[in-house]
Amino acid sequence: MYQYTEFDKSFVRSRAAQFRDQLERWQTGKLSEDDFRPLRLQNGWYVQRHAPMLRVAVPYGELSSAQLRMLARIAREFDEPEAEVYRLACEAQRKLGTSHLPTHYAHFTTRTNVQFNWIPLSKAADVMDLLASVDMHGIQTSGNCIRNISCDERAGVAPDEIADPRPFAEIMRQWTTLHPEFAFLPRKFKIAITGATEDRAATDWHDVGLRLLRNDVGELGFRVAVGGGMGRTPMTGVVLREFLPWHQIMNYIEAVVRVYNRYGRRDNKYKARIKILVKAEGQRYIDEVDEEFRQIVELDGGPHSIPQAELERVSASFVPPALSSRTRCGEARPGADLHAQSQAHPRFRRWLQRNVALHKDPALRIVTLSFKRLLQAPGDATAGQLDIVAGLAERFSAGEARVTHTQNVVLPWVHVDDLFALWETACDADLASANVHLLTDMIACPGGDFCALANARSIPVAQALAERYQDLDELDDLGEIDLHISGCINSCGHHHSGHIGILGVDKDGREWYQVTLGGADGKNASGAAQPGKVIGPSFSAQEIPDVIEAILSTYRDLRNSGGARETFIQTLKRVGPEPFKAAANEARWKMEVTL
Structure with a gap:
């Protein structure tokens, strides 16, 4: 860290x-x-x-x-x-x-x-x-500035990583904090960085999305996408540079933001995000950025170029922690007891399959603690649970934990031989639900229970769905499904990127909910980032659980079970939304008849 x-x-x-x-x-x-x-x-x-x-x-x-x-x-x-x-x-x-x-x-x-x-x-x-x-603050978590820079929660530990994005994120954090050019932008501005082949940071949904990669001769650089965002007009980023040398990234972001500052709408906050400018200006915006970048580099000498020495200095803070070796000459290899433990404890075996991911160090694993449970809103953590996670991090993960894009917590430095002990301790704390990436591992904003901007409540809908789908065998049968819930069009619950999205809307002073299908955040299994499409009219809160059940039943009926069984998103892409839309409307009709 x-x-x-x-x-x-x-x-x-x-x-x-x-x-x-x-x-x-x-x-x-x-x-x-x-x-x-x-x-x-x-x-x-x-x-x-x-x-x-x-x-x-x-x-x-x-x-x-x-x-x-x-x-x-x-x-x-x-x-x-x-x-x-x-x-x-x-x-x-x-x-x-x-x-x-x-x-x-x-x-x-x-x-x-x-x-x-x-x-x-x-x-x-x-x-x-x-x-x-404890070196924490709330600086630039609000306002029309460059906000907190986010990363893949597996940064520095994922086997599919090309380069660790955290040193770049830290250099950018220091550079953007209180930078005059970034303090009074037309609207808030969000940057996400990943260094892995799988985009777990949803970079294409950000104002600037950065992906580390290597070119044909092995040089490190960034793919730069600009203009992503959700809200009233969901858009994924437009790629401005397929490859930008790493040391030029801040000069290029300076150019991106300068042009945005110059032409971005300030008369209408709903049209002030950079995505609106990129869409409206198209190639002209790209040309303006290229020219601004040329002047910054050629005329100003590239003042924000990152020196190799500075990258090495910051990278020194992100070396793996000193973990005691568990394997000595002549002793069993790491994880030797894992198979026997998993066979003796089916719940542990399910947890290993669902909540534990491979690590670039073969002796370690990445463990996700699920913060999705009944009677607690997605992403909420009590004071006691925070203390428990602190203890788990100290005992099992070199004192480090990470918040994830999906509102869970990851322990990135868990030794294979500690997995069973960690699982037992997490079970005692009700943090070991084996539902990661399944339907109940949903994203939800606080919604109308707390937020003044919300049109409807998110939390009761999330709880109703969590209560209906408690059977882990049923969840496993349904497979990986991203369910995202937002209480208003600002999309803090990222409903646009959900395989199934639920959006709270106001209709005649009452709470209603639109359902979208086919969204994706850019993870490889879901395909390219894209917004979902609305199916039918809005539904009442009472109708939503039956509507979602009808959609999932339709998936079960239509999925291709030959060979590798189709996931929900694969079936949806193959057959299109119409069967799901018909099922949702039939569920509503049946409920109206019953009432």
């Missing part, structure tokens, strides 16, 4: 001190609400439906056990609203059918940040001081 330098530590502490001063001036009336609002947003503090929401930056998803314990402490001691605020919030939610709004927890987001939903602003400065004590 990257270790903060004294400069980094001093910078984050001074930023926390600045925020305390700003908060105190606002509390005493020396700063107006309008003046304070951009200052709190620049530190990750929103005001949501019921209470403030804090978004904490987790660069490229990496968390140390000390940071996890601090997040647990903040959840336990600070994620509790004032009594009257909570009473009114629960009363409002009861009218919508939500009986309880949980407190004392954190929420993992699809861009690997961590959010808290109940911390009063009166305690905000104390929280920022605690975060700074």
Whole structure:
């Protein structure tokens, strides 16, 4: 993991001190609400439906056990609203059918940040001081700037990796933080990087998506895609460079952002994202970027070129941890007991198949802890669970854990011989559900239970589906399915990229849900990144479980079972959406007749 330098530590502490001063001036009336609002947003503090929401930056998803314990402490001691605020919030939610709004927890987001939903602003400065004590902050998690840079959660450990993207992400993080060119963009700006052949970071859905690769002579560089994004107009990125030498990447991003800053819409926030500019201008935008890049390199001397020495300096923070060797001369090879353990414990065998991935070190494995369970929203983690994960990271993963794009947590340094002990401990903590990549491993935003922008609630829909599909044998039979749920068109739940997407919409003041099919985030098994297509009219919350069941039953009936059985997305691509659309509408009709 990257270790903060004294400069980094001093910078984050001074930023926390600045925020305390700003908060105190606002509390005493020396700063107006309008003046304070951009200052709190620049530190990750929103005001949501019921209470403030804090978004904490987790660069490229990496968390140390000390940071996890601090997040647990903040959840336990600070994620509790004032009594009257909570009473009114629960009363409002009861009218919508939500009986309880949980407190004392954190929420993992699809861009690997961590959010808290109940911390009063009166305690905000104390929280920022605690975060700074473990090298954490909320800088650039909000506002029209370059946001937290995300990566593949298996960066540095995946067997299919061409190069580790984390050193580049860290160099870019340092470069973009408080950069004047990036501080007041037309709209927020998101970058994702992967160094693997499989795109687990969904790079083509980002404003800038970067994929490390090597050219025909073995040189390292980036494939650069620009203009991806979800929201009202879902688009995948346009490839501007098939190969850009690695040391030029920041010069090129500077060119991309300068042109965006020059021509991006500032009169309409719904048309202000770079994807709108790329689509509207097409080749002209690409030509402008190329010319800007030429001037930066040729006329300005390429001021942001990355020196080899700097890459090596930062890369030194990402070397594998010193793990004690488990195999001595004459002893059994690593994992020698694994087969016997898996045969004796079928639940463990299922967990190995579903939650454990190969590592570039043959003696190690990558383990996913599932944060998808009944009575807990996808991605939510209680204070106790955060403490447990910190302990698991210390005992089994060199003190390191990572938040994933799918709102789970990965332990990247688990020895093969520790898998059974880890599984037993994770079972005791209810973190060992063997559902990774299956239907109930769904992505969902907090939705209308918390977010002021949402048109409908995501969490009750997610819970209803999780309750209906608890049988792991049935889930295994259905196979890998990406189910994504968003409470509004902003698509924080990435419904556009789900094999099955559910979008909350407002119709006559009531909650309704559109269903999309055929989306993909770019992982190899799903094909190229693409948005799903809406099937039929919107459905009520009560209809959604029956509609999804009808869609899945249609898949079972139509899938090709000869040889390797077709996945849901493969069957959908082969037969098209019409049979699924008909099944969904028939399910609605049957429910209406029953009612």
